[in-house]
Amino acid sequence: MAAFAAESGEHLVAAPRDERFRRFARSFDERAYRARLRELGIRWLPRSSGEFPGALAAIFDPPPGVFTRGGGGCALLDVPAVAVVGARSCSPYGAHVARMLGRELAAAGLVVVSGLARGVDAEAHRGALEAGGPTVAVLGCGIDRDYPTAHAQLARRIRERGLLVSEYAPGVEPAPWRFPARNRIIAGLTAATVVVEARERSGALITADLALEEGREVFAVPGEITNALSAGTNRLLALGATPLTGTADVLRSFGVAAAAAPVPELNGDLARVFDALGAGASAIDDLVSATGLDAAAVASALGELELHGLASEGDGLYRRAVTA
Amino acid sequence: MEVEAHLQSGVPAFSIVGLADRACQEAKHRVRSGIAAAGLEWPRRRITVNLAPAWLRKEGSSFDLAIALAVLAASHQVPAERVGDHAAVGELALDGTVRPVGGVVVAAEGARRDGLTRIVCAAESAPEAALAGIETVPIEHLAELASYLRGEMEPHRPVAANGMPSTPRYPDLVDIRGQHRARRALELAAAGGHNLLLAGPPGTGKTMLARRLPGVLPPLTVDEALEVTRIHSVARLLRPGAGLVRQRPFRAPHHSASMPAVVGGGGSGLRPGEATLAHNGVLLLDELPEFQRPVLEALRQPLEDGTIALARVEGRAVFPARFQLVGTMNLCPCGARGDPSAECSCSPQRVASFRDKLSRALLDRFDLVVTVPRARAAELAGSHGEASDRVRERVVAARDRLAASRPPRTPPADALLDRAVERLPLSGRGRARVARLAETVAALAAADAVGPGHVAEALAYRPPRELAA
Numbered sequence: 001m002a003a004f005a006a007e008s009g010e011h012l013v014a015a016p017r018d019e020r021f022r023r024f025a026r027s028f029d030e031r032a033y034r035a036r037l038r039e040l041g042i043r044w045l046p047r048s049s050g051e052f053p054g055a056l057a058a059i060f061d062p063p064p065g066v067f068t069r070g071g072g073g074c075a076l077l078d079v080p081a082v083a084v085v086g087a088r089s090c091s092p093y094g095a096h097v098a099r100m101l102g103r104e105l106a107a108a109g110l111v112v113v114s115g116l117a118r119g120v121d122a123e124a125h126r127g128a129l130e131a132g133g134p135t136v137a138v139l140g141c142g143i144d145r146d147y148p149t150a151h152a153q154l155a156r157r158i159r160e161r162g163l164l165v166s167e168y169a170p171g172v173e174p175a176p177w178r179f180p181a182r183n184r185i186i187a188g189l190t191a192a193t194v195v196v197e198a199r200e201r202s203g204a205l206i207t208a209d210l211a212l213e214e215g216r217e218v219f220a221v222p223g224e225i226t227n228a229l230s231a232g233t234n235r236l237l238a239l240g241a242t243p244l245t246g247t248a249d250v251l252r253s254f255g256v257a258a259a260a261a262p263v264p265e266l267n268g269d270l271a272r273v274f275d276a277l278g279a280g281a282s283a284i285d286d287l288v289s290a291t292g293l294d295a296a297a298v299a300s301a302l303g304e305l306e307l308h309g310l311a312s313e314g315d316g317l318y319r320r321a322v323t324a
Numbered sequence: 325m326e327v328e329a330h331l332q333s334g335v336p337a338f339s340i341v342g343l344a345d346r347a348c349q350e351a352k353h354r355v356r357s358g359i360a361a362a363g364l365e366w367p368r369r370r371i372t373v374n375l376a377p378a379w380l381r382k383e384g385s386s387f388d389l390a391i392a393l394a395v396l397a398a399s400h401q402v403p404a405e406r407v408g409d410h411a412a413v414g415e416l417a418l419d420g421t422v423r424p425v426g427g428v429v430v431a432a433e434g435a436r437r438d439g440l441t442r443i444v445c446a447a448e449s450a451p452e453a454a455l456a457g458i459e460t461v462p463i464e465h466l467a468e469l470a471s472y473l474r475g476e477m478e479p480h481r482p483v484a485a486n487g488m489p490s491t492p493r494y495p496d497l498v499d500i501r502g503q504h505r506a507r508r509a510l511e512l513a514a515a516g517g518h519n520l521l522l523a524g525p526p527g528t529g530k531t532m533l534a535r536r537l538p539g540v541l542p543p544l545t546v547d548e549a550l551e552v553t554r555i556h557s558v559a560r561l562l563r564p565g566a567g568l569v570r571q572r573p574f575r576a577p578h579h580s581a582s583m584p585a586v587v588g589g590g591g592s593g594l595r596p597g598e599a600t601l602a603h604n605g606v607l608l609l610d611e612l613p614e615f616q617r618p619v620l621e622a623l624r625q626p627l628e629d630g631t632i633a634l635a636r637v638e639g640r641a642v643f644p645a646r647f648q649l650v651g652t653m654n655l656c657p658c659g660a661r662g663d664p665s666a667e668c669s670c671s672p673q674r675v676a677s678f679r680d681k682l683s684r685a686l687l688d689r690f691d692l693v694v695t696v697p698r699a700r701a702a703e704l705a706g707s708h709g710e711a712s713d714r715v716r717e718r719v720v721a722a723r724d725r726l727a728a729s730r731p732p733r734t735p736p737a738d739a740l741l742d743r744a745v746e747r748l749p750l751s752g753r754g755r756a757r758v759a760r761l762a763e764t765v766a767a768l769a770a771a772d773a774v775g776p777g778h779v780a781e782a783l784a785y786r787p788p789r790e791l792a793a
Contacts, residue, residue: 089672118672150676228667283697284505284784295504296765296781303780307743313788315655315662316524316695 040170042069042143053077059188059214063167066185067143072134072163080254081111081136083186083211085204086120086196086221091229092314093281094197095123097221099312100321101194102127102135104247108256111136113190115182116151116158120196120204129157136189139166140182141174165189183207192217192253194244198232205232208241217253219244266310269293273301274310274320281317325434326376327387329394334370340391342375345383354385354416355392361420362467367399385415386425389444392416392466393473402473410461410473411435412444413453420466424448426560429553432456444469447480451567452557455550492571494539498711499532506533509694509785511715514540515722516764519627519649519689521612521787524696525663530652533696534608537650538572539712541606542720548604551644555603559596573605573647579614587622587645589634594641599626602647612651613681620686623649627689651690653682663698688753691761693787722767731766733759733774740776744783758782 037044045052046065051074056062068074084101086094098120102112106128114121116137128135137158139147143166146152158164167185168178183203187193187210195218198204208218220241223230237243244250266274269291276282276290287298302318305311312321338352359366373391375382389412397404413431415423424446432443432453442459450462461479463469471477497507506522510533513520520537522530544552546568553569556562562569577586577598588597599607609615626632630646655661656675660668670678687693725731733741741762745755759774761782766774 089668089670089675285502285697288504295508296769299505299508299784300777300781303783304740304776306783307740307747307780309747313695313784315788316697317662 040144042067042170045074053189055191056185056188059184061184062188063185066165066167067169068163068165069143070159070163071161076111076134076136076163077189079111081113081190082250083113083190083193083207084120084124084196085114085186085193085207087198087202087204087229088117088119090119090197092317094120094229096312096314096319098123098196099127101247103131105250106131106133106135108251110254113138113186115186116155118148122151122154125154125158134162136163136165138182138186139164140179142166142168142170142172144170145174147174179203180206184210187211187214187216190216192219192250194219194221194250195233195236196221197223197229199228200231202232208236217242219250269297269301270304273298274305277311277318277320281319283316327390327394328374328376329398330372331367331369331398336368336370338371340373340375342378343381344375345381347385348382348387351385351388351391354388354418355395357418358392358416358420358466359395361418362465362470364396364401364470365399367395371395384425386413386427388416389414389422396470402470406473409440410442410444411440414446414449416466422446422463422465427558428452429455429557432458452562455553455568494712495535496539496712497536497715498708500529500709503529503533506694506696507709509692510537510540511719512761512764512768513537513692514719515768516726516761517648518691518761518764521651521690521693522696523653523655523693525661525698526654526659528696528698530696531610534650534652535574536712537606537648538574540715540719541572542716542723544570544572544604552604555596555600559601561601573602574608575602576608576610579611581619583619583622586619587632588643589636594634594636594639596643599623599632599645599647600643603644605647606650607647608650610652612653613678617681621683624685624689649689662695687787691757692785694785695788718768722764725767726763730763731771731773736776737762737774737779740779750786754786758786761785
């Protein structure tokens, strides 16, 4: 790291002078190191580079540079981007909203940035991938690590067309203090941050705070006031964050028109079930009593709605997958 | 199995040879007391009883009656040539009464194969023995047997040889209010013989629903009933006096069940486990993730081919185990997930490790996965649901239709299925599962072919992503 820092020289008061550093500097072979990075498909993007994203360079404590990995290329970091962050142990509602946002923002041509964590982060990435858009994941560990391990495959899919970004060199272990630091990069890379679900003391709120400090837009998804998972987001709203009532809110702040979602003409049972879903998350049994159809017809309609991307299921409850 | 007795002069003694176990060895005392109590004479000579083939391990008390007969025949108290064409199975009480034992139907079938004409057994076992298609001699006391063999009396005819007095009774679906989706899933499971996984917060009636599956399945055919009777007879689960088992088995082992308890084997000898006892019926695994993982994995073989092949020191056995599996589970360890009125306190890691207990391979065996939501108060106060009898009629009709021919898929249905594979996280196996289930949906709807609507409904029963991932 220090070798790269020396290149820009900016964040060091003085070059380290202790014996350990001298020993390290003597044995460090920069060329071999760069070759190894190339082998791993990793690129080092120093702050001094012209390709370093301006938005990230503008924050209070930008990293000396970032490692990037993936087919998206560094140009991706200059595309207008939105951060979608939130709780790891999110509710089905939070997962649903994150996915929908990821999908609709990506469809509108924005880059979805998040942290590859469980819960909201992963859903946002998945949503963006579903829409075929590139997405950027900022890691809190070495760029070559798959953390959490369960998301190794998701990371691979992101790498295909998107980008993994980390300020940590290959091999650096994930550690609790690295994640809040990672959050400043998420906030820095994006013009707006959406907090989907957050408890009272959530890491997502750190991202929101950092975004506010840098004067970026912060959206919060309103939740039930009785739900601890919404305590953080509702508090953000009380403090003046913009309530997110639909993807269009975010798009407006970018001056982008919502990509007209091709809602197919619904008729018959499909229309009745879709209308009934307007009342909120419903179990099939609720829909049976709301529509008067039998369980078989409702299940069949929901299956089709899911295929049209108009409904989705979580823990036995179905929701509309598009905002009104 | 042959029982021989040899009397010789010498110090009076009684020994049983031929790898007899403890219960079998104790037959000495029961037989001696029984013969005395029947007013017959205990030969005061040196008696050796051999259970042939001598290398095979024998266990239990079923040989009492045969041993007594061998001794009586050897001491010329009953005509030996008459004894020769009878099989005998039963336990003796100290007062000479004959008690019923397990496995009579299997013994009777063996006797018939060996060319014996009649089987002697306890009166309570007679209807069971009669199933083997062999003439039965039901007796209540050893003295009665002796006089029958001497030709002094004719045996009683067994009452209603093949008859189970009442029709089987199962818990009825009429007790379940609301739960439209789960009821529908149960009907589909019954019609297509699909395995069913019910997930949801506690207290939503998952177990109650599962217990009602046997009641909507078609009645057992005679062959199926015979198989069930044989298994239950060997496992000593038949009620005395019962003949053919017409009730579909329903087994619900506790989640602490061990591997031998579920798949069989264990103890001395090769015993059928719960999976075999559920043959032609329903195996309910309540709280599926609480079961030991090896036990669950061991069920994959029977789920695939309907048999369990066991290999133990004592020998090998292939048990039939074609059952319909119903599993229930909570959505997270604390159980609150999926319940709008409670808040789940489980960390994502705990939820993940809870769900990881079910392997992909096992999950793939469930054609239907249903999340049962908490019933709302309004529904609980509502009217009763449809009765099992009505549902069963539809199930039987659908099964007949499926047995005649699997309905073909229409081109629009194929297109829908392809789109599902493209848009939803649906694996190749998942696709096959949806296709199979769609056939059942079509059969229940009495349709000639699988339409897109049938496929769409089948899609709604695929496992949720959190489980599948």
